[in-house]
Amino acid sequence: MRRILIVALAIACAGCATVTPVKPWEKGELARPSMQFDNDRLEAKYTEHIYQSKEMASGGHGVGGGGCGCN
């Protein structure tokens, strides 16, 4: 697992270091709702909840959502 953590951090840092900064006037397309992660919060919540209750485990999206008796 430690190797995966190092690889993930290396990819993230390398990606951030090499991109050309996007100017404020270039962010029109990034403004679109479809470009936001989890733009529909309720949809994201129930989808994560369904997968959490039907598969072995969940994680990656956030913290602090609380548990349930479904798994």
Place this chain on the structure above:
Amino acid sequence: MAATEAKSAAINPLLAAALALPGILPAAALAQSMPDQGIFSVNYLDYRDWQPGADRMSVKSPSFYVLAPFADKWTFEGSVVYDAMSGASPLYFNTLSGASGTGITEYRTAGDAKVTRYFDRYSIGVGGAYSHERDYISRAGSLDVRWWTADHNTTFAFGFAGNADYIHPADRELDNGRRHTLDFLAGVTQNLSPVDIVQSNITYSTGHGYYSDPYKLLDTRPDERRIWAWLTRYNHRFVQPDATLQLGYRYLNDSFGGDSHAFDVAWVQSLPGNVTLTPSFRYYTQGAADFFFGPPFPQGFQFGQSFTADTRLSAFGAMTAGIKVAKVFADGWGINLSFDFYRQRSGWRAFGAGSDGIEAFSARWINAGVSKAF
């Protein structure tokens, strides 16, 4: 791709001129800081699942969500959900609970709330969550800190949460039905170009306490659990044909055993009349927990060791196909309707063999929602 980017670049001078006017800076320019708009939404979810020859659970679930900026530098975010569940769940492998397999009726009420204070270059959020069932109570508290670069192109996120769960089955008293969990998150969101954005999160969860399922026969699980998850998501905007490609991959490592991989793809296509159509697909695969032994009788099981016949902890693959249609009106109202179909099969497992003797499992869910931006 090159043509798309060229068109995007050609549009930029016009956008630059427009954005130079005060008051019309789009939300994206502020995407890494405080939202400038509130929203509330109401959803109704209808869920049903089944296995060959038998219906299992059915859930009707209304929910409410609000995000509201206030006092210039603050936001409040909260949601409430009510689940009405009925049907039967497996008691032992695919054998359903209850003599007739008709099962039970259960209700769950859950809510969460979060207050965030925004500063020039960072934000601090404090939240709480509560979930109540007749036999299960969960409480959680969380803290998250976000820090973004001066150009708002990179945001780092750090989160911490503590969960306390209390399990008290209706038909018996457990010696210690408590579970405590700590969750940690570190993530980065990066604008890669005017049409590309990526997010990568790593979460770690460590917990101890009661992890067994009191309603499954012979279920005895370890009393400690650690989960690593690495989630990476990437969105690409196609200016023509006015669409967005959304990709996601999650790797998860669970101390119960059995790594899992999840791949997501969605295509958000804009149509005339402020309508979007979003087909989506997900593939998921997991290995079995170390203490899952195959049916009919748990082969290899020894008394005193952990054991589960819970098929959710078996080795399988799963696919989800979905379609969503949404429309936004000029006054800020929006409506959406989605349908998803999900199926698990042991034969669909990747990176190894699936568990033998497990029935296929299917589910479908339909969601209808109304929202209003303000």
